Amino acid sequence: MVAFVIRRLIQSLLVMFFVALVAFTMFRFVGDPVHQMVGIETSMEEREALRERLGLRDPLIVQFARFVGNAAIGDFGLSYQHKRPVAEMLLERLPATLELSLVSAVFALAVGLPMGVYTGLHRHGVLSKFFLTISLIGISLPTFLIGILLIYLFSVQLGVLPSFGRGSVVDLGGWRTNFLTVDGWKALIMPSITLGLFQLTLIMRLVRSEMLEVLRTDYIKFARARGLADRAINFGHALKNTMVPVITITGLQLGSIIAFAIITETVFQWPGMGQMFLLAVQNVDIPIMASYLILIAFFFVVINLIVDILYYVVDPRLRVDTATANGHG
Amino acid sequence: MATPLLEVRNLVVQFPTRRGTLTAVDDISFHIDEGEVLGVVGESGAGKSMTGAAVIGLLEPPGRIAGGQVLLQGRRIDNLPYEQMRRIRGKEIGAIFQDPLTSLNPLYSVGRQLVETIQTHTDMSPTQARARTIELLTEVGIPAPERRVDQYPHQFSGGMRQRVVIALALCVNPRLIIADEPTTALDVSIQAQIIALLKRLCREHGTAVMLVTHDMGVIAETADRVAVMYAGRIAEIGPVREVIKNAKHPYTHGLMGSIPAVGHDAERLEQIPGSMPRLTDIPQGCAFNPRCPHVFDRCRQDRPDLIPVEDSRVSCWLYDRASGPGIEVAKARVASTHADDLQEAADV
Incomplete structure (x- = not known):
């Protein structure tokens, strides 16, 4: 187990290294940074001095090493546009995105999983067919359209939910949260549904097909033959066996939720990292783009690591290398 | 009882x-x-x-x-x-x-x-x-x-x-x-x-x-x-020794002949020609009649029920008092069947 985690950590570091490489090349190939930072009236001498000061004359390797070293301690440089440390700006925006993503993921899982189990168990039920039809909409409608439809219905027509922004937030030592005010929760509802709907349908369909698969297996038949209660069979034996693929997909989807919050944040003017990233793209603010890239990669890597460790917890067969040593019969 | x-x-x-x-x-x-x-x-x-x-x-x-x-x-x-x-x-x-x-x-x-x-x-x-x-x-x-x-x-x-x-x-x-x-x-x-x-x-x-x-x-x-089941019905049921040593149904007899045994002097294994009918086209009468070497008219018309014969019960018209040739004759006929006869029956 420990060896496995260490191996995984090394792989994760490797992934992060390559992402950093890609992020770094952005600085080199997307325009001249000095050009972006100074005004038209800056003289050539001043430009060269700035170039020197920023270390842009050093060999590439040295620059890359410096970039990685700084990134490792959380220093992502200054935003070209705002002239503020990028790390500081990201940290300001991080809570909004993370809270939105978390609520979306919980929503997707809390609704998708039971719906999947239900449609798996009652394959021919009317309600199952209804869920499946609805889920097609969730899969095929683009996110921004769902968002706009929600705004039209609940903000414009009914006027019950705010159409943009985070509502009132409470500052908890730098972490500004939506969770402590009614207003904040109300502001979360529509963006979370918009962001989580696709994941919800995905999870529901996945759980359903896995349930159907597992319910056909011999050990489920044998469990029935042993006279176990339906509850124990469906939720103990069957559901647990569907968990490995569900954990994988849910984990990866959590990463996607964070990454693809960009669109939802734009639709709802949600002051998160995604919105900031889009603005940065418009202004060719490379430090922000590069840092965002690295941060998202970091989230993916961490989530993957957690998913891999969860496999171990769920499936004893993966613990095989440590276990068979003492008991083959 | x-x-x-x-x-x-x-x-x-x-x-x-x-x-x-x-x-x-x-x-x-x-x-x-x-x-x-x-x-x-x-x-x-x-x-x-x-x-x-x-x-x-x-x-x-x-x-x-x-x-x-x-x-x-x-x-x-x-x-x-x-x-x-x-x-x-x-x-x-x-x-x-x-x-x-x-x-x-x-x-x-x-x-x-x-x-x-x-x-x-x-x-x-x-x-x-x-x-x-x-x-x-x-x-x-x-x-x-x-x-x-x-x-x-x-x-x-x-x-x-x-x-x-x-x-x-x-x-x-x-x-x-x-x-x-x-x-x-x-x-x-x-x-x-x-x-x-x-x-x-x-x-x-x-x-x-x-x-x-x-x-x-x-x-x-x-x-x-x-x-012994055949095409959804019981062909023969009885004490295990009786069924193995003294099979009465032509199908059981064929089945027993097809089992390899160490030390058995048979030169080759017998086989029952043809195969069991699919559930979609079970023939009228006895389901085994197209493969049976002893088939006669009644087998093609009516389904036999289990008829008690000695310690076993057999679903075969050969053992029926009215239409069969008599139990002893029937037993002798089934017992003397060999692969060649079975083959002939299938060819007809």
Whole structure:
């Protein structure tokens, strides 16, 4: 187990290294940074001095090493546009995105999983067919359209939910949260549904097909033959066996939720990292783009690591290398 | 006569399909006494597994019992509500399935699966159930049960897993076990061990067994009586020695001729020409009539019911008092059939 985690950590570091490489090349190939930072009236001498000061004359390797070293301690440089440390700006925006993503993921899982189990168990039920039809909409409608439809219905027509922004937030030592005010929760509802709907349908369909698969297996038949209660069979034996693929997909989807919050944040003017990233793209603010890239990669890597460790917890067969040593019969 | 442990009366199992209803088990009746081992043999698709599944009420939908009755100790169980039937499964009728290797849930330790089953059917505390589990594992011959109890199915070999499955089927002392091809998936050397174990445990506990298999060797070794199934019906049922040594139905006779035996002087194995009809086109009259060397007019028109002949019962018109040539003649005719005659019959 420990060896496995260490191996995984090394792989994760490797992934992060390559992402950093890609992020770094952005600085080199997307325009001249000095050009972006100074005004038209800056003289050539001043430009060269700035170039020197920023270390842009050093060999590439040295620059890359410096970039990685700084990134490792959380220093992502200054935003070209705002002239503020990028790390500081990201940290300001991080809570909004993370809270939105978390609520979306919980929503997707809390609704998708039971719906999947239900449609798996009652394959021919009317309600199952209804869920499946609805889920097609969730899969095929683009996110921004769902968002706009929600705004039209609940903000414009009914006027019950705010159409943009985070509502009132409470500052908890730098972490500004939506969770402590009614207003904040109300502001979360529509963006979370918009962001989580696709994941919800995905999870529901996945759980359903896995349930159907597992319910056909011999050990489920044998469990029935042993006279176990339906509850124990469906939720103990069957559901647990569907968990490995569900954990994988849910984990990866959590990463996607964070990454693809960009669109939802734009639709709802949600002051998160995604919105900031889009603005940065418009202004060719490379430090922000590069840092965002690295941060998202970091989230993916961490989530993957957690998913891999969860496999171990769920499936004893993966613990095989440590276990068979003492008991083959 | 005392009430038999299990009585099946005129059981019919049907499958509605798009092209009409298939009858997988067609009007069969048999019984199993307390502590008795009834072998059920037949080719694939003869309806033997289906019969077993119908008895414990676990037919795969859309299959269903379309007629007849199943009685356990005189009480009808085929029409019980699901929840009541569930309480009977495992507790009064245990089951061992076709592939023991996949019968255990890979995510739970064998101990947990045993404890779970015991606690479902009894009031034992977790500690008692665990103690009983270790006792059971010892009984089925698993070495170091105290350690093995917390291991997972993948840590057991096929034979050992099969022993666990047997422990699971026997854990609350059911009166009857339905063993559906319990050894088919195992190595030949392990098969004998498992059959011996099953036989010993059932004798010790007085458990009756309905042993479904296509392996006549296993039947000869284990069963008290045997039912031979063909195309959803019982062709012949009787004491195992009688059926093997003195087969009365032409199909049974052919079946016995097709078993290789060490030291047997036959130059080649006999085979029954043709194959069992599909459920969609079972011929009129006796289902075996197109392959039967002794076929006569009546076989092509009417379905024979089981006719008592000596200790067995046979569904063959040869043994009918009115239309047959007389029992002795019929027996002699069937017994003298050889592969060549069978071949001729098929060619005609």
